[in-house]
Amino acid sequence: MRYTVDERHERIVELVREYGSLRVADLAEHLGISTVTARRDVEALASEGRLDRVRGAVHWPGTPAPQGRTRHPLPEPRPVERAPEPRDVVIGMVVPQSRHYFGEIIRGAREAVTAAGGRLVLGYSNYQPDHDAAQVRRMLEAGVHGLLLTPSWPSGTGGSGDEGDIPVPAVLLERRGEVGSRAAALDRVCTDHAGGAGLAVRHLVDLGHERIALVAGDSPTTVQMRAGYEDALRVFGVTAPAVEPIVLEPGDRAPDSIDAAARRLTELVAEGEVTAAIVLSDTDAILLLQSLRGLGERIRVPEDLALVAYDDDVAALSDLPLTAVAPPKFEVGETAATLLLRRVRERAAGAAGGARQHLDLLPELRVRASCGESAVETREGI
The missing domain is CATH 3.40.50.2300 (Response regulator)
Structure with a gap:
């Protein structure tokens, strides 16, 4: 697992807190980095006062310096959920169709995702609720990082299904979750018709x-x-x-x-x-x-x-x-995709993110x- 510098420093601090003292060579092996890099990390943390550095080892501040060079068997590195590189982000979009009204919405979403270096993939429901669920399942199995959704709700408002249980960030497009439903807790971007x-x-x-x-x-x-x-x-x-x-x-x-x-x-x-x-x-x-x-x-x-x-x-x-x-069809797609990309980044970084947004864009x-x-x-x- 590749860590960023900050992630690596936090992992070193966590390990030294747990074990009291560790050899620099053991840290390097555990983190999959060179001994030179591990030594540089330890020196940086010691200069900040977060750890104490001794020859060939590091120990927790305020504890007695280790006697000898005790070796602790370290666990396998834990998986770290990392924000995908922009070019790796895949956004799924499930809409009723791509003609007429939704053509411009799709274009706006595609341009926002492409500008961020990602890729937009489409699924069509043809206004059939069972097709909505099938397309969402297909995209989740394909590993999309987020979903733009226009469920087949006849009145434009709904949320009695599984929209609130989707395991990746999702933004509703031109649909509103019913008050109290799980879908109401999702971000949404709509035209104020x-x-x-x-x-x-x-x-x-x-x-x-x-x-x-x-x-x-x-x-x-x-x-x-x-x-x-x-x-x-x-x-x-x-x-x-x-x-x-x-x-x-x-x-x-x-x-x-x-x-x-x-x-x-x-x-x-x-x-x-x-x-x-x-x-x-x-x-x-x-x-x-x-x-x-x-x-x-x-x-x-x-x-x-x-x-x-x-x-x-x-x-x-x-x-x-x-x-x-x-x-403002193009702007609806663009705004929803931009919001979803932000949610994807927040989730991968482990950040809570801001308050959910219900945005209504005004026609002209x-x-x-x-x-x-x-x-x-x-x-x-x-």
Whole structure:
């Protein structure tokens, strides 16, 4: 076992305290170092007053100098958990998929790990809880030093499983442990989706809209967005949403769902019930805009209906550039990986580390043209 200089000095002090006196040659053999190095270590410790040096041996301060050169059989060196060299650090990352939302999060994590000289390895759960556990087991067996985890919790909040029992440092990504669960004691880095929805509501209210609809599929992001959307409406004096959220269906039903949402919005605008909508995601917002146009000139955007997209992967590429809320996806991945690397170093060094961190990163509103604003893009923080 290779020791650092400080570790070696502490081990020498520990041994001499236990045995009272030891030969320098025995210390050198035990520590796997040369006699010259052992002699240099002993001299350094003696100069600090931690040990007493005598010819060919060392003894504990305040005890009688050893008579003769008694040899003590020393035990085998004890394993020392050492911090891996940066180039040896392997971080595992388990996410639902690598497309769309998580692509930028993965890129942020990879750049942080690579910059530290480590390696990031990926596992995908496809939103299946049993796959979460299988991927974690696989990575632990492969010897990863830490884990970035996005469990398949439908609401984005959970922790009834084994997340708190993982034997290496772990950081939750875009997920929150339920209060009182073991997962709640883990570090986490999330986007403040509730705050992002509130930012969209504030922008629309500032433009004179109060009857604002939410259009979104069923996802953890939607759960948080809806809470922020409803809270923000109340802040601005709107006691309840104009209508229940319009649900978009995933997969093969998505085109029909988009068309149904467009027809529903057309009816609501015609009845004066809705003047604006927040749509998750911007891809769905573009599809919704196309479907509204396919219904003829019954609704014009932004004249009759203001649209704010949520995600901002492609919102600026719409022929009518869409105002959008942009989650800080890259920064979420980068921040989580940086935090995890620190925890890995602390654990290997035997340090307790600081208080666990629950970090919420704020989205940004990118103003374009779909709410009647100038087509010149501007940005607003929360």
